[in-house]
Amino acid sequence: MSNFFIEKYASALQLSSLQNPKVKQVLHLRDKSERDETKRFIIEGVRELLHATEAKHAVEALFICPDLFLDNNEESLIARILAEHPHCALYICTEPVFRKFSYRDRPDGLLAIAPQKHLHLNDLERLLQTKQSPFLIVAEAIEKPGNLGTILRSSDAVGLDALIVCDRCTDIHNPNVVRASVGTLFTVPVVEAEGKQTLNWLKSQGIAILAATPSATLEFTEVDMTQPLAIAVGTEQLGLSDYWMENATLQVKIPMNGVADSLNVAMATTLLLYEALRQRTKK
Numbered sequence: 001m002s003n004f005f006i007e008k009y010a011s012a013l014q015l016s017s018l019q020n021p022k023v024k025q026v027l028h029l030r031d032k033s034e035r036d037e038t039k040r041f042i043i044e045g046v047r048e049l050l051h052a053t054e055a056k057h058a059v060e061a062l063f064i065c066p067d068l069f070l071d072n073n074e075e076s077l078i079a080r081i082l083a084e085h086p087h088c089a090l091y092i093c094t095e096p097v098f099r100k101f102s103y104r105d106r107p108d109g110l111l112a113i114a115p116q117k118h119l120h121l122n123d124l125e126r127l128l129q130t131k132q133s134p135f136l137i138v139a140e141a142i143e144k145p146g147n148l149g150t151i152l153r154s155s156d157a158v159g160l161d162a163l164i165v166c167d168r169c170t171d172i173h174n175p176n177v178v179r180a181s182v183g184t185l186f187t188v189p190v191v192e193a194e195g196k197q198t199l200n201w202l203k204s205q206g207i208a209i210l211a212a213t214p215s216a217t218l219e220f221t222e223v224d225m226t227q228p229l230a231i232a233v234g235t236e237q238l239g240l241s242d243y244w245m246e247n248a249t250l251q252v253k254i255p256m257n258g259v260a261d262s263l264n265v266a267m268a269t270t271l272l273l274y275e276a277l278r279q280r281t282k283k
Helices: 003-011 021-028 032-038 046-054 074-084 095-101 121-127 145-158 175-180 195-204 242-247 265-282
Strands: 013-015 040-044 061-064 089-093 110-115 135-140 162-166 190-193 208-212 229-233 250-253
Touching: 013 021, 021 061, 021 095, 021 110, 032 040, 040 046, 040 175, 046 074, 046 110, 061 074, 074 110, 089 095, 121 162, 121 190, 121 195, 135 145, 135 195, 135 265, 145 162, 145 175, 145 265, 162 195, 190 195, 195 242, 208 242, 208 265, 229 265
Parallel strands: 013 089, 061 089, 135 162, 135 229, 162 190, 208 229, 208 250
Antiparallel strands: 040 110, 061 110
């Protein structure tokens, strides 16, 4: 290791006991109630922390385990975080300690505590001021953190302008959302709002609402997705609520030729996103 890191490691607090209060602090942040109370959350992983750093997301404490580094430029990322966040506390963990609070089967030795960031519809309005044809997702009451994270990953891939989480059932700062999104939680603006408020806002902005349902007559490739558009997706078990279905501007279906009558919500969302991207790229 470089002299820089030897010096930094020497001045950092060493964590070797599972009973250390700092270890317990990280473990407590697995619970939503603790995240809600402290307004803090966990960011684990090199890619996730890199995306957070590139997005200028604050980092308050950094926990590292050099024995678990995978040689993916961990040292340069640590140096960047410490340089950009001079008040960030640095902790060096033994492998048993780090594995205790890691969410991964194969941790890569980097984990941070960071303040939460919440966006609302008024923030979104400012973000969309220069967009000629806004491209959004409305995710209503998504229950599984992994699905929300996967939707974020697909949203980042197609260049989505923002994801609106309505009537949320899943905490967007759940560690499993961060992990499943591979850090795209920090690259896609995520707005939290109540459903009726969101619908009224979309209508006031002239943004069409597209909903997928097996009862639709048009397939998802047969409608115009180049217009200002919000693709609405619903819960894993029940799909979109009647409220969103009844108020949708467009209803489409995804062909299902097998025994199953529906797709996983993240998979269906990805299909719709890429069809919209295809049309918008072709335009």
